[in-house]
Amino acid sequence: MTEATGTTEAVEADRALKTGHRKMWALGDYSAVAAELIPDLGATLVEACGVRSGRRVLDIAAGTGNAAIPAALAGAEVVASDLTPELMDAGRKLAVERGAEVEWREANAEALPFTDGEFDTVMSCLGVMFAPHHQAAADELVRVCGPGGTIGLISWTPEGFVGQMFAAMKPYAPKPPPGAQPPPLWGQEAHVRELLGDRVTDMEARRQTVRIGRFDEPDAFREYFKANYGPTVATYRNIADDAGKVAALDRDLDDLALRHADASGSTALDWEYLLVTARRSA
Template sequence: MSTIAAAVTTSASEIKAKHAAMWALGDYPAVAHEVIPATGPRLVEAVDIQAGERVLDIAAGDGNASVPAAERGASVVASDLTPELLEAGRARSADSGLDITWQAADAEALPFRTHEFDVAISCVGIMFAPFHEAAARELVRVVRPGGRIGLLAWTPEGFIGEMFTIMKPFAPAPPPGAQPAVLWGSEAHVRELLGARVELTFRKELLDVRRFGSGADFRDFFKRTYGPTIVTYRGIADQPERVAELDRELEALGERYRDGDLVQLEYLLTTGTVR
């Protein structure tokens, strides 16, 4: 291997290691089960998973969509880059009797055969793979012709999209060539990624969240549990003025969206049939 190739490989492996470590921080299962538990079942319903189908859940976390898919009688492979999340999912489903295999996998280089699955899904997961074209290519590759895909992603203009916009000036620089996660919540972007290979249908929906009594409650919960927020704050920990500024902006975001104890999170639901 040339020196240049070795450097590129090392850089790619470092990116993956940092990405996996970020999602192991905090308590993402608390986000999945206290804030967005309805998203997994909604995705499974939208793609109409059937008993006996072979299903791949990409960037599955601890199984927010994998478990309801398996509850329909599907044989599910729950894949994720972060082993700690897979372990949480494995423990969660250990006594369920559901047909779920928990497997470490990179969304941009899936270790599965071409056309291996009837359905591939991802619930606010694949959107965080930094290199979108690679992830999209792998998503389609592993699904048989006539099989289906289902994706749920936060929109750029919704609550979570705004949160990432606020955090961006405070966050570490992304890897060269990486694209913002919330672009997966843009119909135009998904059409560009998948439209030549998948017959697509889109629907924007709102998730009702009744978890936060104030903007400060929202901010503090995400500071404690959510990997990207934790990493952002760690990067400015030695700059108290910047920490205070980000605190104020995230609290204001929560207050702006809050109606009593209700916050609505907008997402794009993409379903399609592989050509």
């Protein structure tokens, strides 16, 4: 095999992988998940990044604009980039409804179409963590941030509820391609420090939780995610022809919710995430 052939095959494999990711996040209704379960997380990140009027901000893997819209409402000039056009279409409608001016750009987090140092703030709320090649994504978010600029991230932790949900789904999901890394690794401080390296200073990382009180019963949580959350929809589709596996995954997700139930038996859930802010080195 020649080097050129290998390169071509690698490019095609990556294109297929990104196409799969795009299709996965278009499944269900992530706009509902963001609006109904975690509506304040984007604003939490915007505040932590100190976004203000006059700043040029890039929201990577912005989804429906959970962070991009609050940043625009704070007066910043905001570009929201995402791999999935369907999510951006929903985000555009939300931005108009809330009176926020946001520029939407389709973009791969691992190969951003922006110049070096173009932004004062580069952030991602539960987005860049799903790019399969972590170092490539980290290199890009650092590259497009100007010297002295702010990098801000919110990612689910491996030990938290959502990280455990991904662990529960893993045996039933399609096998990840070679080189792809688990998204919740971005929720480990040591991993993020290694990814960013000495290209940033003043990095701060703290674990926080968001309270989810929507679900009265474990099966309500499970059915909501089966209908609305792309990765869960895709996992169930992968095993749709095996009733035994479907039932087993139902049980595993119900057990997960029960383990996180409070003393009253309610399935109000505390979802843990890692909030990271850092300065781009001069």
